[in-house]
Amino acid sequence: MKKSSRFIAILGLTSLIILAGCQAKTATKKQTRTIADSMDHKVSVPTHPKRVIGSYLEDYLISLDIKPVVQWSVKNGTSRQDYLAKYLKNVPTINYDLPFEAVAKAKPDLILVGDNSAVQGGKYAQYNKLAPTYVVKNGAKVKWRTQLKDVAKAVNKEDKGQAVLKDYDQKLASAKKTIQTKAPNKSAAVLWVTNNSAFMVNDHAASGALLYQDLGLKEPELVKTISKNATADWMPVSLEKLTELDADYIFLVNSDRGAAMFKEPIWQNVKAVKNKQLYSYDKSSSWMYKGPIAYEEMIQSVLKVVK
Template identity: 65%
Template structure:
């Protein structure tokens, strides 16, 4: 009787031990799967292997805010210049109460933001050892960029990094429907009309490149006619906006001009050269301020610009 009891007791202990090991094994697998589910491995545009959060909560994406907001991600800081005096005002409602960060992204300011993911919009932002510094703060992903990268490609790459590709595709579908409708309207009411975007600040004029910012929308997406001066400036452009003299603007034969006016009291507006520019003389000059989307790019900016174009060109 005693031996049988001991034997059964021994078998019970062994069984409990095996059950305990099995439970620990399952727990380990569960923890491992949970860990794997919480991160994803991506390769960025510069070839960095980056382990990013599956659902990032605190994203720094300076000058990529349009893309982030469009897919429902509110960044923890927003791009600014000149001690926060200049921000992307057209996103003001979407970025309400979001603190600013200088466009140069100082390490201390980025660290203070406590990001769990840092998105960089250009290769130059992480050159000269900067990448290694930023990745010490949080996983750092350089999105597609460069003259050969369209805004759509960049938008989709940002969306991939924050795990919002499906949402981005929905945004583009809606945008393309709006674009198709706008093209049809413009073909009927403003066929073969040429347009240009001029930015005036500090009594100096700039023309947007045909592949950047609002130029990409007007000449690429909307297929509007590009004036010869814009083509000439774009061939030599090294930035989104190129300086152009008032004398050169005299050759601007655009039917319509969209003016981003950052200097309402500029002397150049009183100059006969300016007042005799074709679109100005014909009353087809449409002014927008720094709070507009005309200096930026992205589905939100472009949607607003399409509305502006339709309002001004189809009266």
């Protein structure tokens, strides 16, 4: 081959490589969508995110077939959502306050934040420099269904989100029918015991919302009283006050198996305890949380009790 022909061939090949590279970059740029988050940030999110951080939103992400690159934790990973462990094998933990260094190390292509307070004080701009940052709808009046739909919107899986809700509603309807048949007018309460102190879930949060609003179990008067002025999902309740708890069933999240309060006569005389209708779960259970996976696990626990 003549030198001039060889040169032209090489030049042509080089041009094709450069053109392909430009086209790839252009395609990459086009593979984003601009959407508004709950704080009205206009966010250019990946059309198909691959490395998502969604601290305390993992239940939603997993249900949408997305495995996050890190998982929420407290106290350097000693406390986390253990009921999700089978879905998050080998996924490292990240502290709940999302340290910037840890976020950067995870190399996310999308950061989902579940609370407005987490991005205040200039934090949003700092996170947004690391990756597109989307603040999911949140607040005391925002239901888990709304959050699931918003997460689905952010990761471009709205159809999957609707399918998850449809499947959940079918299971819920079946469970509710079983409860109405086998345990009509039965009441229930959820307690959490830690450090020899008791806390009661309020009626519009976490497992409380599931029991009373979704499943239609009767709400004890003590739960109503505590829920009226609730400032958190779980409110402290004294051992003496528990004597008023007339629940037919108690679902206990027991983080303190050796708690002295369990040996007290007052505790032994609580209606459900005395009637052997106390059902205890360890910290690996889903009773402390919310989301389609957590709620489906709780529904199965309730059905085992009322069968």
